[in-house]
Amino acid sequence: MKRIWLTGRVLFIVGIVTVGRSAPPAAKPDALLAADRAFDAATAERKLDGFSSFLADNVSTLRADQPVLRGKAALQQDWKSLLENRSISLRWQPISAEISKSGDLGYTVGSYVMNRTDEKGSVILGTGKYLTVWRLQNNGAWKVEFDTGVPDTPPASQKPEKGD
Numbered sequence: 234m235k236r237i238w239l240t241g242r243v244l245f246i247v248g249i250v251t252v253g254r255s256a257p258p259a260a261k262p263d264a265l266l267a268a269d270r271a272f273d274a275a276t277a278e279r280k281l282d283g284f285s286s287f288l289a290d291n292v293s294t295l296r297a298d299q300p301v302l303r304g305k306a307a308l309q310q311d312w313k314s315l316l317e318n319r320s321i322s323l324r325w326q327p328i329s330a331e332i333s334k335s336g337d338l339g340y341t342v343g344s345y346v347m348n349r350t351d352e353k354g355s356v357i358l359g360t361g362k363y364l365t366v367w368r369l370q371n372n373g374a375w376k377v378e379f380d381t382g383v384p385d386t387p388p389a390s391q392k393p394e395k396g397d
Contacts, residue, residue, distance in 0.1 A: 261332065262329075262330040262331065262332055262339070263330075264375070265327075265330040265332060265339045265340075265341055265367055265375060266327050266330045266341065268287075268367065268374075268375035269325075269327040269330070269341040269343065269365060269367075270326070270327065271287075272284075272287040272365075272377070273324060273325050273326070275287065276316065276323070277322075277323075277324060280316045280317055281309060281312065281313055281316045281317055284309075284312060284316055285305065285309050287375075287376060287377050288305045288308055288309075288376065288377050289305070289368060289376040289377060289378050290304070290305050291303070291304065291305075291378065292304065292305055292308050292376075292377050292378055292379065292380065293308075293378070293379050294308060294311070294379065294380050294381050295381045296311070296381075308380075318349075320349055320350045320351075321347060321348070321349045321350075322347070322348045322349075323345065323346075323347045324345065324346055325343050325344065325345035325346075325363060326343050326344060326345075327341040327342070327343035328341075328342050328343045328344060329341070329342050329343075330342075336369065337368060337369040338366070338367070338368055338369070338378075339366075339367050339369075339375075340364060340365060340366045340367065341364075341365045341367065342362065342363070342364055343362070343363055343365075344360065344361065344362055344363070345360065345361050345362070345363055345382060346358065346359070346360050347359040347360070347361075359384060359385075359386070359387070360384070360385045360386065361382050361383055361384040361385050362382060362383055362385070363380065363381065363382035363383075364379075364380070364381055364382070365377055365379070365380045366378045366379035366380070
């Protein structure tokens with residue numbers, strides 16, 4: 234009888250320890266959607282500095298016909314000309330988010346709009362979709378581990394003429 238009672242207590246304690254190690258409280262899709270919206274706002278407000286503040290040190294991305302870009306410095310260099318160009322406005326909005334069972338890894342999918350004002354003052358609109366992979370840091374903040382996107386259509390100035 235004592236053995237059954239002791240076994241029951243051990244199982245109870247193991248159960249409490251296991252519950253205590255479940256996903257962190259911030260590991261909810263809403264928290265990840267909020268992080269992505271904050272990433273957009275920081276980038277719109279502070280350009281490259283805002284963008285960089287959300288990047289993990291080992292962040293990576295894919296670009297067509299280029300090697301994989303790895304590291305925060307490489308992404309900063311890749312995005313610098315776009316984010317520091319006063320004639321370009323880039324905004325995005327997450328559509329959905331998923332988080333791993335462990336609660337420390339997740340991704341967002343969304344859409345973006347890029348407006349460019351040409352030398353004549355005309356606005357050229359570009360839209361697309363993106364995927365961002367996030368990792369929850371020890372301090373509770375989400376950082377971008379991987380980011381990539383694809384355009385919906387080329388900007389109007391690059392569309393082929395009829396008959397081409």
